[in-house]
Amino acid sequence: MNKLLAIAFTLLASTWSLSALSAEMMTKNEFKKVQSQYIEIGNISTSGESDASAAKAELSKKADKLGGDIYILSSGNTNNKIHGTAKVYKKK
Template sequence: MKRAAGIVVSLVIGALSFGVMAVQEVQKDKIKEMNLTKIGTISTSDTTAPMDARAELVKKAEELGGKYYVITSADQPGKDIRATADVYK
């Protein structure tokens, strides 16, 4: 029973890790050398932590079908954090 639970936990963690790594942030100067094609621009709603903003950008980039994103702007007016990124294939 413990072994089965361990296997299930490992599979769930592996699936979550794969999802997180599906879209990668790249630096703007790498776009040309990687021969990437821009497929859209995304932005976050108001978030309160940088990690939340990054997670929202990754989710939106995945929804667009992108493999990479480049953060083009970030701002922190007051308590909220806002970010914009270009998405590439």
């Protein structure tokens, strides 16, 4: 039983720590306050997603692959499917 609890705790802790490291979406107004702390490292996009949460997850995943800490949504479109683009930034 103790081993099972230890395994469950380890899995939960690793899931939490991985999500803590993923790139976060920031609004343009929030970014203006901290802009001097970041450098732009690229652009990302997503298309064909069925809902906003799926599009946000896809953008976050792509920002992570670029090594970004945050991303700022620069455009979005919802013609039947969600399409979005964002700029990715990394802390200096």
